[in-house]
Every structure is written in structure tokens, then in C-alpha cells.
Amino acid sequence: MKYYAHTKEGADESEWQPLRDHLIATGDLAAELGRNAGVSELVRLAGYLHDIGKYSLAFQARLRGSTKPVDHSTAGAKEIVQLYPDAPPKLLAELISFCIAGHHTGLPDYGSMGDVETDGTLLARREKKPVEDYTAYTSEIERDLLQLHAPRIKINPKNPGFSISFLTRMLFSALVDADWLETERFVQGERRDSGHNASIEALAQEFNRYLRKFQDPQNEINRKRTETMQACLAAGQQRPGFFELTVPTGGGKTLSSMAFALNHALANGLARIIYVIPFTSIIEQNAAVFRRALGRLGEDNVLEHHSNFDWEDMRQPSDDEAIGLAAKLRLAAENWDIPIVVTTNVQFFESLFASKKSRARKLHNIARSVLIFDEVQTLPRDYLRPSMLAVHELVQNYGSSAVFCTATQPSLERFLPEGTQFVPLAPDPQALFNFYRRVRVTYLGTLPDAALLERLNAHRQVLCIVNTRRHAKALFDGLAGEGRFHLSTLMCPKHRKATLGTIYERLRSGKVCRVVSTQVMEAGIDVDFPVGYRAMAGLDSIIQAAGRVNREGRQRSGDVYVFDPETPTIKRTPTFIEQTAAVARGVLRDFGDDPTAINAIEAYFRQLYTLQDERAFDVRGILQYLDKGSRRCDFDFKTAAENYRLIDDNTVAVIIPYDDDAQRLLNELIYTSYPVGTLRKLQMYTVNIYEREFAALQASGVIQTIGGNYHTLAGSAMPDFYHPQTGLVLSETPRGAPIFFD
Numbered sequence: 020m021k022y023y024a025h026t027k028e029g030a031d032e033s034e035w036q037p038l039r040d041h042l043i044a045t046g047d048l049a050a051e052l053g054r055n056a057g058v059s060e061l062v063r064l065a066g067y068l069h070d071i072g073k074y075s076l077a078f079q080a081r082l083r084g085s086t087k088p089v090d091h092s093t094a095g096a097k098e099i100v101q102l103y104p105d106a107p108p109k110l111l112a113e114l115i116s117f118c119i120a121g122h123h124t125g126l127p128d129y130g131s132m133g134d135v136e137t138d139g140t141l142l143a144r145r146e147k148k149p150v151e152d153y154t155a156y157t158s159e160i161e162r163d164l165l166q167l168h169a170p171r172i173k174i175n176p177k178n179p180g181f182s183i184s185f186l187t188r189m190l191f192s193a194l195v196d197a198d199w200l201e202t203e204r205f206v207q208g209e210r211r212d213s214g215h216n217a218s219i220e221a222l223a224q225e226f227n228r229y230l231r232k233f234q235d236p237q238n239e240i241n242r243k244r245t246e247t248m249q250a251c252l253a254a255g256q257q258r259p260g261f262f263e264l265t266v267p268t269g270g271g272k273t274l275s276s277m278a279f280a281l282n283h284a285l286a287n288g289l290a291r292i293i294y295v296i297p298f299t300s301i302i303e304q305n306a307a308v309f310r311r312a313l314g315r316l317g318e319d320n321v322l323e324h325h326s327n328f329d330w331e332d333m334r335q336p337s338d339d340e341a342i343g344l345a346a347k348l349r350l351a352a353e354n355w356d357i358p359i360v361v362t363t364n365v366q367f368f369e370s371l372f373a374s375k376k377s378r379a380r381k382l383h384n385i386a387r388s389v390l391i392f393d394e395v396q397t398l399p400r401d402y403l404r405p406s407m408l409a410v411h412e413l414v415q416n417y418g419s420s421a422v423f424c425t426a427t428q429p430s431l432e433r434f435l436p437e438g439t440q441f442v443p444l445a446p447d448p449q450a451l452f453n454f455y456r457r458v459r460v461t462y463l464g465t466l467p468d469a470a471l472l473e474r475l476n477a478h479r480q481v482l483c484i485v486n487t488r489r490h491a492k493a494l495f496d497g498l499a500g501e502g503r504f505h506l507s508t509l510m511c512p513k514h515r516k517a518t519l520g521t522i523y524e525r526l527r528s529g530k531v532c533r534v535v536s537t538q539v540m541e542a543g544i545d546v547d548f549p550v551g552y553r554a555m556a557g558l559d560s561i562i563q564a565a566g567r568v569n570r571e572g573r574q575r576s577g578d579v580y581v582f583d584p585e586t587p588t589i590k591r592t593p594t595f596i597e598q599t600a601a602v603a604r605g606v607l608r609d610f611g612d613d614p615t616a617i618n619a620i621e622a623y624f625r626q627l628y629t630l631q632d633e634r635a636f637d638v639r640g641i642l643q644y645l646d647k648g649s650r651r652c653d654f655d656f657k658t659a660a661e662n663y664r665l666i667d668d669n670t671v672a673v674i675i676p677y678d679d680d681a682q683r684l685l686n687e688l689i690y691t692s693y694p695v696g697t698l699r700k701l702q703m704y705t706v707n708i709y710e711r712e713f714a715a716l717q718a719s720g721v722i723q724t725i726g727g728n729y730h731t732l733a734g735s736a737m738p739d740f741y742h743p744q745t746g747l748v749l750s751e752t753p754r755g756a757p758i759f760f761d
Contacts, residue, residue, distance in 0.1 A: 023035040025205055041202070042069070055383070061115070073091045092121075096144065099119065102167075103167055117656070125374040126660075129141050129655060175412075180651060181646040191382075219289070226281050229311075251278045254279055289420070290387045293385060321358075364399070364665060371409045373660050389422065392422065395429065402663065402665065405663065471552065480548055487588070488508065488537055506535075511704045513677055540567065541567070547567070547573070551565065554582060555581055670709055671708060673722070684701050684704070708747065716740070
């Protein structure tokens with residue numbers, strides 16, 4: 020009997036794919052994809068066995084029209100542990116068993132022998148679920164192909180189970196990506212790949228050529244930025260490891276970090292650069308900087324991966340070349356097979372802990388990469404322990420380098436194995452801070468809204484950043500005259516972008532420009548105000564706000580005033596802001612002469628982390644699911660993935676019909692069967708609000724629902740419920756509402 024893996028629509032049996040061909044091709048492709056991760060031989064074995072359940076007569080009947088469901092994934096998961104029942108290979112066989120069992124539905128939890136067959140755990144499926152006879156596989160897959168080879172990895176002695184669970188996810192990633200690509204190759208008749216990417220060497224040469232324009236800086240600030248850049252270029256020759264780039268805001272760390280990354284990748288044979296950014300609001304501008312620096316190579320070799328990006332906006336698909344580029348970048352977004360990826364904290368870290376194959380398939384392409392974490396102080400504190408252990412695995416066992424960039428370097432070493440060393444890329448960071456010190460920070464104490472507004476209205480150009488959306492709205496309403504602006508996440512991204520454009524123009528031309536904003540204004544927004552006010556928050560937030568003041572050194576010194584707000588709009592300050600603000604007050608008191616100095620920043624993070632119980636850095640207990648000891652592999656991958664969520668899901672996205680383009684897209688959404696592309700474009704018109712806020716809007720009758728899943732503000736409600744300067748109008752905001760959504 021001949022056994023098949025896949026059919027083709029409208030094709031006769033002679034054109035079906037033989038099952039052995041699929042298994043061998045998937046195993047060999049998985050080995051190729053797993054090479055950078057050092058797991059080639061182990062994942063090759065997983066590929067050879069992943070679909071042996073298709074050797075059952077029931078599955079072959081299904082290919083010929085039977086409607087009886089057939090589980091074809093459990094067979095390989097059972098077979099591998101039967102082939103290798105004894106230690107030490109048994110542990111590796113268990114890891115492969117996880118991967119094969121989950122190659123369609125996602126990595127499962129291990130479970131227990133008390134589970135029943137419908138529980139979906141690995142043990143429930145392997146031990147309790149009936150499996151169709153698949154033994155015919157032995158007639159086509161030779162036993163000598165099924166050799167188990169252990170990869171060379173160093174086990175973290177303090178968290179040994181975490182190292183093993185991370186290896187499992189790396190195997191899973193290479194397997195599912197290979198299965199996906201190989202199946203697609205058969206169905207489409209050719210293997211879809213990322214296209215002809217430029218080499219790291221070509222990209223580094225082009226980037227270095229661009230940097231030559233900075234060789235003769237015209238002013239002192241640009242001279243210092245160039246010195247930092249040259250130091251990063253020289254440091255690129257170092258061996259892979261952990262690095263930190265501590266540069267004050269305005270010090271040129273975006274270009275400097277990429278200069279290091281490309282030259283470091285070239286020197287060490289690394290595959291790609293992954294630039295991780297905290298907020299979607301700045302991802303596009305950084306990617307644009309890299310594309311511009313890479314000239315003719317930029318468009319094809321830089322991927323933005325975040326929910327707001329519209330592939331088709333890059334270039335109108337008027338020719339085959341443009342259509343090919345869009346297809347290439349869509350594939351690259353699935354598995355990050357492109358030289359430079361610019362993405363968010365959410366995309367990057369949730370992919371490291373994902374159990375579903377659609378998100379996990381990129382993990383093997385993170386191996387042997389340069390990982391740049393921009394504004395690293397924004398990494399969510401609640402997940403620092405598992406997050407940093409995952410980064411350590413990538414550096415220790417999978418050939419990557421990690422670069423932590425910020426003006427306010429947190430003490431991340433405490434979350435890494437003892438002895439981990441960070442190599443500084445910029446020499447003498449304190450001297451850099453002394454040079455870039457362009458503001459005086461003054462603590463005003465408690466400041467009622469009326470007194471604050473009197474101060475703001477007295478300035479011709481001023482920025483005020485506060486902690487909540489309600490406070491920002493109330494202060495904006497109190498600003499006088501023309502040239503007043505508001506920024507918060509109640510404005511859709513398209514609205515914020517337009518407002519920022521107006522702010523830039525007014526600042527450059529010297530016009531009146533008074534801005535009240537939430538934290539959305541702090542990171543990566545290259546504005547230059549003569550004076551700023553910051554509601555009391557963490558020292559890192561205060562320093563980020565200070566980076567928007569006298570940024571280009573046009574004054575001898577700018578002023579930043581920190582105040583404790585006294586306002587009826589804040590009933591209770593969110594706990595995290597209270598904690599960070601309390602520590603910041605102490606630093607402002609103890610380092611009053613210069614609270615932005617490196618020793619003040621170190622004191623702030625040292626005290627902040629000391630105040631926290633260790634559980635505060637793994638609040639959802641991720642490690643308990645993934646680290647159960649050196650000789651145990653009863654991991655709970657599915658539960659860990661469900662709990663590792665950097666953004667809580669208790670929010671609802673509301674689409675705003677902000678302009679004609681938004682309305683056109685909403686009409687398209689109504690009549691589109693497969694709306695993925697349309698929804699991607701609509702992200703630029705989306706505001707995320709709490710469920711309680713959403714319920715209030717629904718009760719007002721201003722929410723329309725499309726297709727049962729997508730909620731939009733009714734066009735007729737725009738005048739009353741979407742303000743042209745402040746965005747979505749909410750009657751009530753829950754206490755402790757967040758100040759930014761990623």
C-alpha cells in the first residue's frame with residue numbers, strides 16, 4: 020500500500036505527496052533551520068517522526084474522503100519514548116514527544132497519570148487516548164534514521180529545568196517552521212522563502228558608509244555623539260555576550276547601537292539583528308532611521324513587526340516587485356527570517372514563552388542574533404526573572420549577544436546567574452552624563468492643579484507629563500489660548516501622529532506650544548522644549564521626561580520641575596506609581612545636586628528592587644511551570660504561555676472612524692471574508708479601553724459591532740464622543756487605569 024501525507028485540490032492520486040517524502044523533507048529542513056540553535060540532529064529526528072500517525076489506515080481513508088476525525092500527532096509522541104525508554108536518552112525523548120504532540124495544537128502541559136484522554140495534556144494523549152495502528156511506518160522509515168543525538172548546552176545550575184524547557188521550545192520552533200514551510204512547498208509547488216536577503220556583510224558596509232557623514236560633526240553635541248558611535252563600532256569585534264550601552268537621552272544610541280550590532284554580527288558570523296522597543300509609537304521611526312541608513316538595501320531587509328504596521332503602506336503594489344516584497348515581509352513576520360527585525364517587548368518576550376506554533380515558530384531564528392533592548396528600564400517588572408533567564412539562555416546556549424540600551428540602566432545582573440558580566444560599549448558613562456547634562460531638576464513638592472496651570476500658562480513653550488489620562492485631560496482643559504495640545508492613548512495612533520507633527524512644527528518656528536501628555540510622550544519622541552514639568556513617578560520616568568527638555572542644548576540649561584499632584588481627578592494613585600515615586604523622592608532628597616547622575620540611578624534601582632519580595636519579579640509564577648529540576652521534564656508549557664502576558668486582556672479595542680481612510684476600511688471590514696490585512700490597517704485607528712469603560716459606551720448606544728468581533732464608535736457619535744484634541748470621551752475611567760498600551 021502507498022501512504023500519503025497531503026493531497027492537492029483537484030489533483031488525482033498520482034500527484035499526492037508520499038508520506039515518506041514529507042517526513043524526510045521535514046526532518047532535513049528542520050535540521051537546516053535548527054543549525055544556528057545547535058539542535059540540528061535532535062530536531063531532524065522529530066521531523067522524521069512527527070507525522071507517522073498518518074500511516075494509519077484511518078488517516079489514509081480520510082485523505083480519500085472519510086469524515087472520521089483522526090489524531091495523527093499522538094503516534095509520534097508515543098513512539099519516541101518507546102524507542103528510547105531508558106535514561107539518559109529518555110529525557111531527550113520526552114522533549115521530542117512534547118514537540119510532536121504539539122506540532123498542530125501547541126506545546127501542551129505534561130499532566131499526570133490521573134488525567135483522562137480528553138484533558139489534552141501530554142500524558143493524557145500518550146497514555147490514555149486510543150491511537151490508530153501506525154506501525155506501517157517501519158516499512159518506510161528505516162530504524163537507523165532514528166538516531167538520537169544530544170545537543171551541547173550548558174545547564175543553568177540554579178535553574179536547570181528552565182534550560183531544558185527552553186531547549187524544548189527551540190526544538191518545537193524549528194520543527195513547526197519546517198513542517199509549515201515544507202507543507203506549503205508541496206501545496207504551492209515551490210518552497211516559499213524570505214527572498215534574497217542581503218548579507219550581514221553588505222548591510223554592515225552600507226551602514227558604515229552612511230556613518231561616514233558624521234566624521235566631521237558641526238557642533239559639540241554631534242561631536243560627542245560621533246565619539247560614542249566610534250566606540251560602539253570598535254566594540255563590535257568583541258566575542259558574543261552581554262553588553263550595556265548607557266547613554267543619556269539625545270546621545271545618539273539608536274545609530275550607535277545598530278553600528279555595534281551590524282559590525283558585531285559580521286565579526287562573529289551572527290545571522291540577524293533584533294531591535295526590541297517598548298512602545299509601538301516609536302517602532303516606525305526607528306525602523307525608518309535604519310532603512311535610511313541602509314540606503315538601497317533598507318526596504319528589503321528591515322522588518323517592522325507590531326500590530327500597527329501596514330505592509331501595503333510601504334509601497335503601492337503596482338508591479339510584481341512590490342507584490343513580492345509584501346509577500347516576503349509577511350513571511351518574515353511569521354518566522355523572522357530577515358536580517359533586521361524591529362519589534363516590541365510584547366512580540367519578542369511573549370514569543371519566547373509561546374506554546375502556539377504560530378508565535379513559537381520564530382524562536383529558532385532568534386539564535387545567533389544580536390538582541391538590542393532599547394529603553395530596557397521599561398521591561399515589565401512583574402516578569403523580569405523569567406524574561407532575563409530566557410535572554411541568558413539565548414546568550415549562553417544559542418550564540419546570541421544581548422545589548423541593554425538606556426539612559427537609566429536598571430540592575431539586571433541580579434536576575435541572571437551569578438558571575439554574568441556586562442561589557443560597557445560607551446567608555447566612561449558618567450563623563451557622558453556630565454557632558455549631556457542640559458537640565459536642572461527641581462522638586463516643587465505638592466502642587467495643586469490651579470497653581471500648576473498658572474505656571475504652565477506663563478510659559479510660551481512647555482511640556483507637562485502626568486500619570487493618568489484623566490489628569491491629562493483635566494489639565495488640558497485648563498490651558499489658555501492657542502497652541503495647546505494633549506496626548507494620550509485615548510487618541511488613536513493616527514490622531515497622535517498628526518498632533519505630534521503640529522507640535523514639532525510649532526516648536527521649530529517658535530510659536531506658542533503648551534503640551535500636556537501621559538507617559539506616551541516620554542520614550543523616543545525627539546521633541547525639544549525649553550521647560551518641562553513631571554508629576555512624581557519613578558526616577559527613570561523623570562529622567563525620560565527630562566530628555567524632552569533642552570535636548571539639543573540650545574540653552575545653557577533647561578528646567579524640569581517635579582511635583583506631587585494635588586488634583587480631584589486622582590482618587591488613588593496606582594500602587595506601582597506610589598512605590599516608584601516614594602523611592603524617587605528619597606533619591607531627589609539625597610542627590611539633590613544632580614538626581615540624574617549614574618550613582619543616583621544606581622541607588623534608585625537598588626532601593627526599588629530591595630523593597631520588593633522576589634515574587635514581585637515573577638508574579639504569575641512562570642518559573643514554577645518551566646523549572647522543576649534537572650532530571651524532570653514535566654513542564655506546563657500551555658499554562659506558562661497563558662500566564663506570561665505582558666499586557667492584560669481585560670481591555671477592549673474600539674475602532675475610531677477618525678478620517679475617510681478609516682471609514683473606507685470599516686466598510687471593507689464589513690464585506691471582507693478574510694479581514695487580516697484590513698484589521699492590520701485599522702490598528703492605526705484603534706483605542707484600547709477597559710471593559711468597564713466599554714460597557715458605559717455601549718450603554719450610551721454609540722458602539723457598533725461588526726461581525727460579532729469588532730467594535731467601532733458609531734460615526735454619528737464622533738462629535739460627542741471623540742474630541743478633536745483629546746480623543747475618546749469616557750464618562751468614567753477605572754482607578755489605576757494604565758498610562759500606555761503597547
